[in-house]
Amino acid sequence: MNLEALDGRLLFAIPKKGRLHEKCLQLLSGADIQFRRPQRLDVCLVMNHPIALIFLPAADIPSFVGNGNVDLGITGHDVILEACMQDSVTEVLRLGFGKCSLQVQVPERGSVTAVEDLAGKRIVTSFEVLAGEFFNKIDDQLNLVADQRTKIQYIGGSVEAACALGLADGIVDLVESGDTMRAAGLRAISTVLETEAVLIKSNSSSRPDLTSLINLIGNRIAGVVAAEKFVVCSYNISRDALPLAVQITPGRRAPTISPLDQDGWVDVSSMVLKKDSAKVMDELVKIGAQDILIFAIDNCRV
Ligand SMILES: Nc1ncnc2c1ncn2[C@@H]1O[C@H](COP(=O)(O)OP(=O)(O)OP(=O)(O)O)[C@@H](O)[C@H]1O
Ligand SMILES: O=P(O)(O)OC[C@H]1O[C@H](OP(=O)(O)OP(=O)(O)O)[C@H](O)[C@@H]1O
Numbered sequence: 001m002n003l004e005a006l007d008g009r010l011l012f013a014i015p016k017k018g019r020l021h022e023k024c025l026q027l028l029s030g031a032d033i034q035f036r037r038p039q040r041l042d043v044c045l046v047m048n049h050p051i052a053l054i055f056l057p058a059a060d061i062p063s064f065v066g067n068g069n070v071d072l073g074i075t076g077h078d079v080i081l082e083a084c085m086q087d088s089v090t091e092v093l094r095l096g097f098g099k100c101s102l103q104v105q106v107p108e109r110g111s112v113t114a115v116e117d118l119a120g121k122r123i124v125t126s127f128e129v130l131a132g133e134f135f136n137k138i139d140d141q142l143n144l145v146a147d148q149r150t151k152i153q154y155i156g157g158s159v160e161a162a163c164a165l166g167l168a169d170g171i172v173d174l175v176e177s178g179d180t181m182r183a184a185g186l187r188a189i190s191t192v193l194e195t196e197a198v199l200i201k202s203n204s205s206s207r208p209d210l211t212s213l214i215n216l217i218g219n220r221i222a223g224v225v226a227a228e229k230f231v232v233c234s235y236n237i238s239r240d241a242l243p244l245a246v247q248i249t250p251g252r253r254a255p256t257i258s259p260l261d262q263d264g265w266v267d268v269s270s271m272v273l274k275k276d277s278a279k280v281m282d283e284l285v286k287i288g289a290q291d292i293l294i295f296a297i298d299n300c301r302v
Contacts (some may be wrong), residue, residue, distance in 0.1 A: 009052045010210050012217070013064055013073035016042060016055035020149075020197050023097045028053075030224035030299060031217065041075060049213065061200075065089050068204035072214060077117050077187065078102055078174070078195035082129050087199040092218050096195030096225050100176040102127060103188040104134070107163050112170065115190045120148050121169035124162035128154040131172040134192045160184035219301060227297040231277050234269040235284055235292040236260060242268075248283045271297075 012033075014024045028035070034047045042055040054070055059082070061075035066088030073089075076098050080086055105124075106112040125131040135150040144150075155162065160180055162168040172192060175181050181188065181246035195247050199221055200213055230252075237245045242257070245268055249255055268289075272280050281292050 006052050009045070009050045009168045010072060010207075010213050010217075010284050011052045011054055011070040012046075013056050013063065013070045013075070013104055015058040015075060019059055020058050020074065020076065020098050021094075023197065027074070027095070027221055030227070031220035033217070033220075034064065049217075051213070051217070059083070062089060065200050065202045066204070068202045068206065071202055071205050071207065072217065074197060074202050075199050075200065076195050077195055078127070078130070080198070080200065081193065082127050084129060088203050090203055092196045092214075093199040093222055094200055095197040096197060098195070098231055100174045100195060101188075101191050102130060102172060102193040102195065103175045103181075104170055104172050104187050104190040104200055105163075105175075105181055105186040106170045108185050108187045113189065116142065118170045119150055120144055122151045122153065122167070123172060124153050124155055124159055124168035125172035126154065126156060126159055127172055128152050130134065130192055134172070141226070160186060165233065184292075206247050223301045225301055226302045227300045229274060230271045230297055230300075231274050232269055232295040232297060233272045233277065233284075234267065234282060234295065235289040236265055237284075237287070237289045238263050238265055239266055241287045242266060242287070244287045245284065245289060248280060248287070280286070 059079045061073040062083040062085035064070040064078040065073040066085035139149045159173045249270035251270035
């Protein structure tokens with residue numbers, strides 16, 4: 001690609017592989033950011049906005065955005081802290097996916113039960129900064145000096161194999177379902193950090209002209225995220241029970257209440273959290289609501 005084609009465009013970094021990649025493509029599609037990515041090309045032009053997408057490893061995105069090489073990015077909260085870029089980027093929006101925990105793990109059958117038991121021992125991790133900070137505090141609390149302190153060793157992947165291979169007494173790695181951890185015969189004894197994917201913008205951008213485009217993209221992505229998180233609940237209820245109904249479905253701002261062509265009855269519609277929708281329907285049934293319907297939201301602006 002001719003690099004001049006990037007001139008003036010907002011540069012938006014997207015994870016090129018791994019757990020966040022597919023979800024990011026769905027977000028871009030929901031936000032109507034249209035592009036065609038030629039095979040193996042990590043830079044591509046958006047067809048309907050002055051934006052170029054830069055496909056990068058998730059762990060490299062915080063530095064690219066933080067150093068101002070790229071204006072906007074999607075990555076994990078964990079790798080922002082690991083890259084020490086939390087003061088160089090602004091987390092604009094939590095995206096509701098890529099949720100997992102960075103945890104201290106030890107062999108299931110071993111004698112270690114608390115992180116203090118690991119102090120002074122060997123830890124293997126891909127998160128040497130976060131693991132280092134975590135164990136530094138423990139070493140300090142236990143007044144460990146110099147060569148008594150916990151040894152943190154970085155490896156780039158397959159961290160869960162380190163204990164079985166005799167490289168480590170414990171590891172610090174990401175856990176979502178726990179399948180990887182259990183398959184490796186490990187169990188978690190402490191959580192270093194909870195993380196999820198976030199939309200970030202650079203704090204060192206020298207492009208004030210991009211502000212309105214960044215806001216537009218942020219609002220569109222926020223709409224897609226909200227549409228994923230909420231459903232619309234609609235039902236009929238007698239006016240007498242309306243005060244109770246409004247408590248059950250208060251909506252984001254307030255529920256919409258429309259009169260029905262039947263005396264004393266109204267139709268209520270309200271956004272509710274998808275994860276709460278079954279419980280909300282149960283409660284509405286209890287107060288006499290009828291014809292309760294749940295609608296998925298394709299897209300929205302909040
Ligand atoms: N099991 C998981 N569940 C949810 N989110 C995860 C999980 N593993 C990693 N993540 C998130 O995705 C980010 C990128 O991790 P991932 O392991 O997918 O990256 P990668 O190393 O670039 O890809 P790959 O592992 O395919 O080489 C992590 O920093 C974390 O925020
Ligand atoms: O608790 P779980 O649901 O099993 O997820 C945890 C695993 O997911 C991540 O790795 P991933 O599978 O993305 O691949 P990687 O090991 O190549 O990074 C992470 O590094 C763990 O190994």
